[in-house]
Amino acid sequence: MQRLGIINYLGVIVNFTNKTLTIAELEARKLQHDFTELITRAVQPALWLLIFGEVLASIRAIPTGNLPYLDFMAPGILAQSVLFIAIFYGIAIIWERDLGIVHKFLATPTPRSALVLGKALSAGERGLAQAVIVYALAFGLGVHINWNIISLLLVVVVIILGSALFSTFSLIIACLVKTRERFMGIGQILTMPLFFASNAIYPISIMPKWLQVASQVNPLTYMTDALRALMLVNGPTVYGVPFDLLFLVVTNVVNVAIAAKLYPRVVI
């Protein structure tokens, strides 16, 4: 009897994993058909690194210690472009709801949490494509990139966690506001503070006290901190990579749980 219980339990986990991967496979197949989208996504980080980065590096306005400013900034821009892609996943859900795609998925025997986590992994796939672009740009600009295989693998983990985190956050908001117009407004309100109230393009230490507090509860800060440590040769970290990863994992679990509860309500 107990044996049967364990087998059931395993069955649930296998089923959940398979379904999650199926949703992620769908996104991977879409990306495979449409490379142009990936290319156009490269424009924004390129502008940040080439214009903003070069200008600020030349005036030396931001205290980054021994680190050249472009080195300091490159992981921040990677985190930023992951954020910008993931935060608009919510609008994709509203679009799919308007088309009836969400209804059809919800009427299949797929666990709700697998639908949400599958979407989160899908955002991770796009985030990784973005990472390739930022790495190439950074390398071209002479950033001292750490090519150690373990560091690279950890960067992959951080990007997937970050994409998942912000896309589920965006999904939660989409489930609450339900229309594209409202989401567009809120999306703008959210991305800018998340970006500027973080250590992405300047260290937290130069901020006023109140903003420092805000930055320290901002997941983008921990994502950037981990990326800075892993992406650069002798990359600095303020909080330590293990703590960064822990912070990202915990916020992810909370977000997926909330999103799975709210997701079925998006069709009502």
Added chain:
Amino acid sequence: MAEVKLLQRTESVAQKLTGFILQTESLTKRFGNFTAVDTLTISIEAGDIFGLVGPNGAGKTTVIKMLTTLLPPTSGNASINGNSILHDPAKVRRVIGYVPQLLSADGALTGYENLLIFSKLYDVPRQERKKRISEVLDFMGLSDFSDRLVRTYSGGMIRRLEIAQAMLHRPKVLFLDEPTVGLDPVARKAVWQHIQQLRVDYGTTIFLTTHYMDEADQLCARLAIMHLGKVAAIGSPSELKSSVGETATLDDAFAYYSGAEVDSVGGYRETSRVRRTARRVG
């Protein structure tokens, strides 16, 4: 082994006895003060094509959303193949197929990929997937187009692909929400033929909603006319017609039972939804 056989037989006997694959009991949905579906009680026999008709806003889509477990009812219950939508929604989802009113196939994927993803979501065994997919492609007349991106399909082809997606797991009940909205007459006829063939070849029970009386007349063994959330009349198309008058058409019956104020209820949201579908398929 013998036990399994016996079990199967009792099951099929039970089904013969009741004969109903889908039953609702006082199914009700309220949104605030507005009662979208009011104590709906209907029974549908296995293998029938059942149609739900009514003006915009009569509650047809809300009924389908409740039966497909997307929307919990305010009160009442329904059972599909013996599973309650309240207590066993997961089991209900295994025995139903659902084609929403809007175009829901993914345009950025090929026809084959759309089917592959859904065969996985519906737990079609790995070794059977290829066979099942080519079977439904063949059935819907889409085999030659399976490797093309769906965004290059015509409206009628997309609709057939969506029905193919919903029949991969051989559902007991297939829900079609306005299956031919926005299609041209030729594409509509093709969809009708496939729906009828589906019932003949697979014995699938089909539950559809429609605005078109010619469609209801052609396809449905039984019809319910909904008005303001209630069933105003129920019966075969010919019964409904003769209940209104000797020379009455189904349009007359519809107007009679739905109070003739055909377009009084559908709001902006519904109208824009239908228009959008029409634009995408057109």
